[in-house]
Amino acid sequence: MYADRINALPPYLFAAIDESKARMVAKGVDVIDLGIGDPDRPTPTHIVEAMCEAVRDPATHRYPSYAGMLEFRKAAASWCKETKNINIDPVSQTLALIGSKEGIAHVPLAFINPGDVVLCPDPAYPVYKIGTQFAGGEPFIMPLLEENSFLPDLDAIPTDMLARTKMMFINYPNNPTSATADRSFYKEVVEFAKENNIIVVHDNAYSEMVYDGYKAPSFLSVDGAMDVGIELYSLSKTYNMTGWRIAFAVGNEHLIKGLGKVKSNIDSGVFDAVQRAGIAALTSSQQCVNDMNRIYEQRRDVLLKGLKGIGLDVKPPKATFYMWVRVPDGYDSMGFSKLLLEKAGIVATPGVGFGQYGEGYIRFALTQSTDRIKEAVYRMEKLRL
Numbered sequence: 001m002y003a004d005r006i007n008a009l010p011p012y013l014f015a016a017i018d019e020s021k022a023r024m025v026a027k028g029v030d031v032i033d034l035g036i037g038d039p040d041r042p043t044p045t046h047i048v049e050a051m052c053e054a055v056r057d058p059a060t061h062r063y064p065s066y067a068g069m070l071e072f073r074k075a076a077a078s079w080c081k082e083t084k085n086i087n088i089d090p091v092s093q094t095l096a097l098i099g100s101k102e103g104i105a106h107v108p109l110a111f112i113n114p115g116d117v118v119l120c121p122d123p124a125y126p127v128y129k130i131g132t133q134f135a136g137g138e139p140f141i142m143p144l145l146e147e148n149s150f151l152p153d154l155d156a157i158p159t160d161m162l163a164r165t166k167m168m169f170i171n172y173p174n175n176p177t178s179a180t181a182d183r184s185f186y187k188e189v190v191e192f193a194k195e196n197n198i199i200v201v202h203d204n205a206y207s208e209m210v211y212d213g214y215k216a217p218s219f220l221s222v223d224g225a226m227d228v229g230i231e232l233y234s235l236s237k238t239y240n241m242t243g244w245r246i247a248f249a250v251g252n253e254h255l256i257k258g259l260g261k262v263k264s265n266i267d268s269g270v271f272d273a274v275q276r277a278g279i280a281a282l283t284s285s286q287q288c289v290n291d292m293n294r295i296y297e298q299r300r301d302v303l304l305k306g307l308k309g310i311g312l313d314v315k316p317p318k319a320t321f322y323m324w325v326r327v328p329d330g331y332d333s334m335g336f337s338k339l340l341l342e343k344a345g346i347v348a349t350p351g352v353g354f355g356q357y358g359e360g361y362i363r364f365a366l367t368q369s370t371d372r373i374k375e376a377v378y379r380m381e382k383l384r385l
């Protein structure tokens with residue numbers, strides 16, 4: 001009944017976890033969900049207020065423009081200048097997206113022909129690979145290994161693959177490993193992309209979720225990056241706006257144009273009222289972002305201390321709201337997440353759900369209050385691993 005592209009989708013590895021979670025909840029267990037990467041706190045009030053005002057204005061009720069309102073694109077470009085010190089033209093180098101997931105899924109349709117290779121990290125957000133496959137492309141896995149600080153080893157990609165490679169996805173600060181990349185890595189990527197004629201798509205969804213004074217650089221801040229790539233920024237994680245569906249792409253104008261061509265034939269843009277709320281988010285004081293980061297930092301420190309206390313080897317992440325933790329000896333990632341759920345009522349995501357190189361790890365999301373995280377730590381202590 002389904003098309004081949006649907007039948008070819010990988011099995012949904014979280015189904016077993018979802019099922020057991022539902023069973024535990026039905027039994028009345030107080031489950032602590034550290035599984036999902038979705039901010040638990042509400043969208044800041046000034047953004048909600050901007051939306052309320054905008055939605056009452058009939059001017060927002062009609063079809064939006066495909067590329068996004070010029071004011072939204074200007075706000076996005078100014079935000080890029082302020083936070084990342086990159087110069088972006090709001091007209092030719094900026095495109096509004098219905099969430100960055102939408103951009104990731106659609107960008108291969110603009111550039112990938114059947115048989116073209118796309119370099120995809122593993123473990124990773126699954127959409128890079130699936131978007132590639134939907135476009136008829138062939139994903140080639142770049143393993144993200146702990147010994148390489150979870151950066152891909154570009155020298156390890158075989159030459160015959162490179163000849164067929166048209167695009168690569170990268171994502172730092174990284175989901176699920178919480179690894180960060182510095183500008184020297186981006187320089188290496190630009191050189192590699194120029195040498196091999198590869199389009200770079202950098203997913204920067206966690207650009208502002210940073211701790212201990214760390215600042216996540218823009219890929220586009222490196223010389224030559226604008227020739228080879230685009231960068232996707234999302235308001236979802238930065239402003240607790242996952243449900244609103246708003247993000248933007250910036251970068252090389254031909255690439256932006258190509259993605260725009262796909263989108264104008266598939267969707268009709270972001271609701272103007274949501275774009276106005278987005279403008280409020282991007283142009284107002286960024287104090288709300290700092291405040292959220294303080295909260296995540298505090299949660300991180302509580303979980304870090306707890307995990308160390310039960311003998312797990314963890315380092316404090318500098319960015320993202322994830323902790324990527326090696327499972328104890330004697331477990332695989334599925335087995336350990338099962339144990340946490342069944343014996344402690346804690347949901348954490350098995351690393352293998354992000355790809356084969358996620359095996360041996362588990363991901364905790366800091367999306368519960370400090371008190372709930374303390375409770376989770378207390379329950380883990382009682383497991384006596």
Ligand SMILES: *Cc1c(COP(=O)(O)O)cnc(C)c1O
Nearest residue numbers: 099100101125175205234236247
């Ligand atoms: C959450 C997430 C996204 C999706 O963000 P939206 O803008 O809400 O679509 C994209 N990439 C990564 C790595 C994410 O974790």
